Amino acid sequence: MKKYMYIISSAIVLVACESRTYEEISDNTPVPEQVTYTKDVKPIIDANCISCHAPGGAASFQPWTSYDQVKNNIDKIIDRIGRPTGDPQKMPQGGSLSPSQINIFTKWKADGLTEN
Template sequence: MACESRTYEEISDNTPITGIVKYETDIKPIIETNCIGCHSPGGPASAYPLTNYNLVKAEIDNIVDRIQRPVGAVGRMPPGTSLSQSQINFFIKWKADGSIEN
């Protein structure tokens, strides 16, 4: 039995993501690193919290739209920067896979 590593740091931007993408192992770490500083209580985007699975799942269409906008575009997330293409691909695949929690 082989072990497959597929963290977003280890996947090049052009490598297709294989396997099912899950919130706890794949999406949550990206959210915690790049989004939670603003999208949590007390943050500048606290009106749009992304602090748990249900909140992220409910906003997945909006998230995918905003993270794919060009840097500098109105509503681009994260503002002033960009997720890597591999991180964006995880969100797209998670949505396509049915937004699985665990």
Template sequence: MKKLMYIISSAILLVACESRTYEEISDKTPVVELVTYNKDVKPIIDANCIICHSPGNSASFQPWTSYNQVKNNIDKIIDRISRPIGDPQKMPQGGSLSPSQISTITKWKADGLIEN
């Protein structure tokens, strides 16, 4: 009887120890949040761009203080923040956004430039 229990227990353990990853057994698709202006992009713009791109400052001719202003200039913004260090047109001047911040802004464009 002990031998039969040992065989059954071993068989159960062998079946239970099947090697499969979480992704292989999960029916759930990971949720990828949409990037929005107010939640994700505005904080980056406010922390890195408003110092120049607001009325009364050095780039006041091109303010980025509102959703529409940033949306209407998104291609220029992406171009400038993506330039290599040392390029005189790289923004922000004298610095650089992190790769994560650049990805957030480019994903915002890809997601459809959602405001809220």
């Protein structure tokens, strides 16, 4: 009986652990006061999304290579980058944006989706 309790307890502890590193959890990078596409959003898209969301990429049917494409898909982007680890629709696939990067997208939308 004790053996089973130990196994169950161990399983609960392992399932409760997150796979994020300390750096990801403790990301305290401040979000700029005014977020713009060119200065703040585009560098994140270029570093994390463009390999799939460009011509020839796995998600080329949903390109995010221009301001208008990203602006027109902001709700979908915010939904996908904010999904929990393990969700098959979480983006970027096989990775995660930091909390401050996610906040940049959210604030950009709240700030009015300005380009420059």
